[in-house]
Amino acid sequence: MMNRKKALIAKALFLLAFVIIWEIVAKRNVFGSNSQIVFPTIETIAKAFVRNFKVGYAGISLWKYILNSMELLLIGLFLGIFLAFVFSAISMINPTFYEIYNMLVSICDLLPGVALLPVVIIIFGIHRSVIVFLVIHSVIWPMSRNLLDGFHSFPQIYIEAGMNIGLRGKSLLTGVYLPATTAYILSGLKVGWARAWRGLLSAEMIFGIASSPGIGLFINQMRTNLNNAEVYATLIVIIIIGVIVQYGIIDTIEKHTIKKWGMSK
């Protein structure tokens, strides 16, 4: 394993290289005379970054959009993860349920959110829960897939050791299945977190309630107004949030679980 400092430098250098290449492409108009609209310079993006928060869109700062979205995102993410856990858990206890749920996961994961929108609206009405539902839809299936497959492929002996001491059903799940699949679960969390973001953005792009506008709407507006620099600046915000979660939260969990237990290198 590398030491932390070296790793940090490597990552910083890579990002720097990316930024430099971007800047060259932008400044030299490598892709034609109008390409600065697609490749704005770093300076433009940096200004857009500030403007996003200071001016925002429709008189509302990007903060507000982020807050609106984060609320829905987190609700959707937690519900999605929670439901994935519940259903995957029931699947482990009940083989019939497993067969059905496994099929359901394979099927539902294929369905694009857009196509579900009319059904969702008719059931939930015009409500922020529509967005939450679409976020759940993008999180629950991949997360369940990780859980279902994880539950099936850790060493059988842990289950036996668990049953040995009287664990059954629910207690076996929390006592053995969950800790034994922590690696799968964390991997699923990383994917689920990314899914939730993408689900949120695309949901907010196809369905938006103006009274609580979200980051997807913001991006959409900036796109419509050809403010690509603002779009990239917003993506950077998303990336920063994403990286904080990845390295601040998930990595810390990893360090205190699978790494500490010697279950991951």
Next chain:
Amino acid sequence: MMNRKKALIAKALFLLAFVIIWEIVAKRNVFGSNSQIVFPTIETIAKAFVRNFKVGYAGISLWKYILNSMELLLIGLFLGIFLAFVFSAISMINPTFYEIYNMLVSICDLLPGVALLPVVIIIFGIHRSVIVFLVIHSVIWPMSRNLLDGFHSFPQIYIEAGMNIGLRGKSLLTGVYLPATTAYILSGLKVGWARAWRGLLSAEMIFGIASSPGIGLFINQMRTNLNNAEVYATLIVIIIIGVIVQYGIIDTIEKHTIKKWGMSK
């Protein structure tokens, strides 16, 4: 474990129940007098199913759209999987590369395909490869996540046993890492396959070459033209293809690998 027949019956009964509930909702107009637009009856959907293939859209049968899409889907899927393998593999050999790639996966998985479209078009031009790129974008990151995390969490002793007999670098990867993470890889394949579909559909909804229209365009137009029954019928086609891949291909691979090796229950 259940026997196959019982499992099949359970799944069939579940689907039947779903169909019946749908039909009741449709026939009784549970969600208001006009809800048949959103919930067409089974008969309507069945007719739309036939019509999709017979009449299609713009004088072209759904077959043609499917074929156009499948080509791009498969190219994107294979490239996405292949690249995920290559990069994850290099990550295992080179710790610096791992640090950078791990970060890249966490970042890129957050970026919505729509926001990348201008950049992709400027780089690839007006070409079907734009769709392929967007499919790759939706496959490669979750797949890499599964591989990277899988590579880190199988029993260390297999690596040692491999190095013991002189496996190094590439041979260690193919000789130990890959077979030892088969469960993770297959799980990733299932998620990747679903991702590829959803990536394809959303890519085709925002970009398409008129001379080879795809299934995403088909769905989009059917929605626009208020033919929800046709939309559902098309989704059923997608589901059928998906289920064939899941149960026909991936399950078979599972049976001949991890199940046979006693590495999965």
Next chain:
Amino acid sequence: NEAKEETAEETKTETKKIAIAYQYGLAYAPVIIVKEKGLMEEAYKNLTGNELQVEWVQMSSGADINNGIASGEIDAGFMGIGPAMTGISKGLNYKVFTNISGQEHGMMSNDAAIASLGDLVGTENQIALVNIGSIQHIILAKALAENGYDAHALDANIVAMKHPDGMASLESGAVKCHLTSSPYIFYEHDNANLYEIKEVHEAWGQDKSFIVGIASTELNSDAELYQALCDSFVAAIDLINNNVNEAAALTCDFNGNTAEVEADYLQRGVYSTETNGLFEMLQFMQDNDFCDKNITSYSELVFDNVKGN
């Protein structure tokens, strides 16, 4: 062998290639006619004797097309006047080369008690329309302004969703109002349970420009190619205006209608190469924060051949 390759290359250079981005729908009927009948290729051949190869690219929004043009990969495209003016004011090197159509817009309500905009202002009743900042939103703002309200008075009432979803939401009662365009407005007119809020239709009728065609200045500088482009649209629009049945037969499949219905719908729109209200709309947008303020004359919006205002 080498010689063969060379001749192959020569014949290739004679085939001109351009990429045109388009969207689907009734409002784009002339585009479909040009595309399906190969009118542009034909016009180019007539003018120069050379082949023209048009790559038709379907995109889902004016914003995407604008980016495509910025990337230099798209030479011409068709979009609503909103994104077109946004693009020009952003300094994209294109202008309008033809008007395409004007379409009917209207706002329908499923509540008889809502008869005018005044019944909505200050309430929490939701209005579905296709997107915030979309042409439908601007028309709503214009209607508000013309009736003495603040242009943004109903902004918070908006729920953004696509036309079919909006229609389903209106009919199922999930929203109170739906501001939409043809053909959805026709369907909603046919529904006896829905009531129209007239001010919206009055603010921007089908006689006003709605969809325009834009071409890059580069394309404009290729005189023959540009001519072919313009000619083909004159021909297509003529066909709709003079032989609606033939036009309908060409486009009905794409819009999912029977030929008769399609012909009826086509006749309810206004298809013309001449713009109407383009500059007026731009000024309204500039005055009400729908786009940047920097265009001061009609001629900045259109190429010289385009007539109208």
Next chain:
Amino acid sequence: MSKTILSVRNLNKVYQDDKSVILENVNLDVEEREFLTILGPSGCGKTTLLRCIAGFEDYTGTVTTDGKVTKDPDVDRFMVFQDFNQLFPWKTVKKNIQYPLRIQGLKDKDELERIANETIASVGLKGYENYYPYQLSGGMKQRVAIAKALALKSKIILMDEPFAALDAMTRTRLQKELLNISKKTDCTFMFVTHNIQEAIILGTRILVFGDGGKILVDEKNPLAKPVSPSSEGYGEFWDRLHSALYQSDN
């Protein structure tokens, strides 16, 4: 006469994907507080028998524990596995030992502390309370597993070569510990070993398995506890078991 705590009737075991019969018509009655030691060649089915009794395998026939037919695993039959990875890697040594007790409803913190410390000391692992399993040597892991069993005091304790990874000294110490516990408690033991001496020292009754799970020897241990190689009759008994074992092969 003491009562029969475990009774195996007509037990047959075939692994699904395999035709060959691992255990054929095994019949066995074990009395309460008996210490049954089991010898047998590698691969003869000792582990499989314990697994069937513990309820980890499907089989035909019946296993009756304390009068009830048992098919599924339960705490009344606790198994110490042959595998080094039977500890939960996510729990420390101490937690691995306390967890089963807490599952069984023991909530008293002090009591849990006391039992854990006592059993950890008895297997010679003082100081390793807060180690995670991956930080232990092979033999240490097995000792934790044994400590778990000693702490839990199930009715029937099934031990599958628990001392195989231990050095002679630790082994002797744990043999003594086990003998003590078996005297003090009501536990019944089934103990697989490859060491004939160990079988004689620990067992009140000794079984020798041949291939296919055939029981070649089933005898009460004629020697009085504590047994040592110098006990009277030891040599003779050893020879008998040894030749039965050898014979089982040919």
Next chain:
Amino acid sequence: MSKTILSVRNLNKVYQDDKSVILENVNLDVEEREFLTILGPSGCGKTTLLRCIAGFEDYTGTVTTDGKVTKDPDVDRFMVFQDFNQLFPWKTVKKNIQYPLRIQGLKDKDELERIANETIASVGLKGYENYYPYQLSGGMKQRVAIAKALALKSKIILMDEPFAALDAMTRTRLQKELLNISKKTDCTFMFVTHNIQEAIILGTRILVFGDGGKILVDEKNPLAKPVSPSSEGYGEFWDRLHSALYQSDN
């Protein structure tokens, strides 16, 4: 005098997250074709030493194999692990044995077949060629791992309690097999065992480790092969090793 094939100099080993020193300043020279048996209490660092030599651990000090300083694992030092899960679960018994040979460049099908069959037979697993590891008993898995080492014939073979899971008979057979091979080939063995008798029967030189990897005894085996408990001097030697082992604890 025969040449030194392995030399360990000032080897120190501390596990990262732990302050306590596992191996302290270990020095050891092993000559070619020596059969070194290692005794020592559970947890004293025997496995750790083998792992350092094999190149699986970080340490300070040097390990020199055949004149070259070696830090990383390689085929010149083959290790048979203590763990039951060292076989690749995705390969059958036969493939597990043949794979290392193929990696080493042996392509000849017939030769591969011959070697596999021979070594499988020598560990008594005829008929199990096409079993997957999960279908084997504990002892059978270990025997396959031994077969792998026998087939590969690395310069140095490190064996970590390979016979611990075996019954007396199989154990005796494999001891004989191993003795044979060590006579016929140039392999050098380092063999960890808890069985003093085994250490004497197999070893040409015997090491007893105390806690902290201290070498308490390092002696050439004074008894001529083949050794049996009735060999002259056996009892005395046994006692010496035994008391060294016991003493290490006190």
